Amino acid sequence: MGLQTVVAQPPQAVRHAVAIPSEYAEGAEHGLSRRIIANRFEEETRNMMDKLGHWTLRTSQDVEIEVSETPRLLDPANPRLAQIPGGGEESGTRLVIVDEHVEEIFGQRIREYFSTRGAQVSYLTLPAGDEHKTIDNVLRIASRFNEIGTERTGTPPIVMGGGVVQDVAGLAATLYRRGIPYVRVPTTLLGQIDGSVSAKNGVNFEGFRNRLGTFNPPPVTLIDRTLIASLPERQVQSGLGEALKMALIKDAELFRLLEEYGPDLVSERLQDTGPRTSGPEAGRQVMHRAITGMAEELEKNLWERDLLRIVDYGHTFSPAVEMRALPDLLHGEAVAMGCLFCAVISAHRGLLSQEDLDRIVGCVRRMGLHPSHPMFSDVALLRKGLADTVRHRGGAQHLTLLTDIGQTVFVEDLTDSEIDGAAHWMGAL
Ligand SMILES: NC(=O)c1ccc[n+]([C@@H]2O[C@H](COP(=O)([O-])OP(=O)(O)OC[C@H]3O[C@@H](n4cnc5c(N)ncnc54)[C@H](O)[C@@H]3O)[C@@H](O)[C@H]2O)c1
Ligand SMILES: O=C(CO)[C@@H](O)[C@H](O)[C@H](O)[C@H](O)COP(=O)(O)O
Ligand SMILES: [Co+2]
CATH class of the missing domain: 1.20.1090.10 (Dehydroquinate synthase-like - alpha domain)
Incomplete structure (x- = not known):
């Protein structure tokens, strides 16, 4: 049945051009008013709709984002950093993502922390600075997830650094397996007071800030104010x-x-x-x-x-x-x-x-x-x-x-x- 657009006089609920099948349009040639044609079309469509299936899915998501001040975060006696959000069981190797300055300043303490606690972790260091807030670095992280076998829930990565590494790793976590949880540890003042409560991540693209990104808040963000004592x-x-x-x-x-x-x-x-x-x-x-x-x-x-x-x-x-x-x-x-x-x-x-x-x-x-x-x-x-x-x-x-x-x-x-x-x-x- 060919379709032809006829601008019909809109009945109450129809405010724009209605696509009317050609046999109805032909009726116009037989002197039927456009209003009658449109009504007939509407009625027949309604009858047909009764027999057609129609599904609407409505859902909502409860989100709880924990942002906790956690003193002595890198003290091996403090279990907090190694815990799985929500209290699940660790089931493999977790990726710890840092930027180069965080690695320089805290790398040894971070390693001591996880090795003392006997946690299975692997490390990835990214370059520092906003010019490295790129999709390439997101993909680097995703490759490491593949390499170490990051799971859907049992091996949430831990991201330690400023807003840049948080944004890049946050995007990687949202894309990987269509979204995995992660733990966020901001180590800059800006990251602790602003990025810490945000649901957003992102990378710069074609000269635009945060042009690619998603909303995917990590379930847990841990803030240790002493970590910013080393900031320039x-x-x-x-x-x-x-x-x-x-x-x-x-x-x-x-x-x-x-x-x-x-x-x-x-x-x-x-x-x-x-x-x-x-x-x-x-x-x-x-x-x-x-x-x-x-x-x-x-x-x-x-x-x-x-x-x-x-x-x-x-x-x-x-x-x-x-x-x-x-x-x-x-x-x-x-x-x-x-x-x-x-x-x-x-x-x-x-x-x-x-x-x-x-x-x-x-x-x-x-x-x-x-x-x-x-x-x-x-x-x-x-x-x-x-x-x-x-x-x-x-x-x-x-x-x-x-x-x-x-x-x-x-x-x-x-x-x-x-x-x-x-x-x-x-x-x-
Ligand atoms: N997602 C969000 O809602 C959100 C919110 C705020 C900011 N941001 C983003 O964050 C970025 C800015 O973050 P930033 O100011 O933290 O910059 P940054 O991540 O570039 O960090 C600043 C510098 O401090 C270094 N550094 C990090 N921790 C350190 C420490 N403890 N001691 C010494 N040096 C340390 C880093 O290596 C880097 O050289 C921007 O790209 C912004 O868009 C995102
Ligand atoms: O800079 C950021 C987030 O990148 C925050 O400080 C700020 O509160 C707001 O989220 C930004 O104004 C909006 O960020 P965006 O949508 O432009 O990425
Ligand atoms: Co800002």
Whole structure:
């Protein structure tokens, strides 16, 4: 039966062109009104549908993500790191994935830990840095899973390192056998306060940040704050860039801590060892407040069904800048600049006071971060970056701006001239 498209007068429920078989269309030639033809077609289709099978599968998934502070994680007396999430039995060799600096600093302790505990493990070291957040490295991990016989559930890999190795290994775990559990041990400040509660993984692709990735939260993430004591200052500052984001969008007290203790947090690597911060335990508070804020935001929207996300603050223009500047700008450095850029737009709109804007610039500087980079004055790059972010946000700007420190509003009407104004301001810093 040939099909021919006839634009019928839509009956109540039919609002568009209906494909009507040719014998009905022929009826039109015999003077039947299009309305009658369409009704007859609908009725016959309905009769036929009664005899056709129809299946709808509805399911939901309970997800529990444990993020636990675990002191003395590498002490062989502490069983936590070797445990199988959910308490299952270990049934073969587990892959321990680290990056090259983690290997350098902790490799020996990690080996001692597993050998003392008699755990069957194999090691894989990946190159460090965002430029190695690639699909090739995902495949390297998958090959090692094959080599050592990684199972569906009994041999969950353990990933120790910063956000890069977490993202790469997380994607490998989600692809392998269509998804295996793994244990996440973040060893950077950024990884501990931001990536630690995230369900996302990903790799950069064709010059775009996190263009390939999935949602696959590991069941267990273990945080030992002492592991970040060996971080270079610059990496601590970069991590504080994400803490600043969290402070600006929802936690004025966190902002106050960053403002007051910024330099100490950096020099002490949040260990609360110095005379000034050991009293109020600024390091512990900053870490706890940042994780709590992120967990609150992600728990209600883990799969990002809602693309209005305040945690994307500072991540609107920064992805384009960060990728163009690679490897010169670290993720948290670009995010801090992205936060400031949107604070400037907020102030130019009269949403944020000049005094608050000055406090934000001061805070960024106190944490040892640069408030700007020449690329944040590159108007063409910023506009292109926004266009791609809009595609990422389902075609809307969904731009978070500040109305106060710790208070936000979404806008959808940012103009090119506002971008130009903020870019000019950043260039004058
Ligand atoms: N999936 C998510 O939700 C999520 C969240 C935040 C960030 N990220 C991603 O994370 C990446 C940034 O993470 P990052 O800042 O941790 O960078 P990173 O992973 O590159 O680590 C930074 C550097 O610190 C080194 N290092 C790691 N632990 C160390 C330690 N304890 N002592 C000394 N050196 C150590 C690493 O080898 C690396 O050279 C970005 O690609 C970002 O997109 C992902
Ligand atoms: O950088 C990241 C995740 O990579 C987080 O800090 C952040 O909170 C958000 O998840 C990002 O804004 C969105 O990341 P993405 O969807 O662009 O990968
Ligand atoms: Co980020």
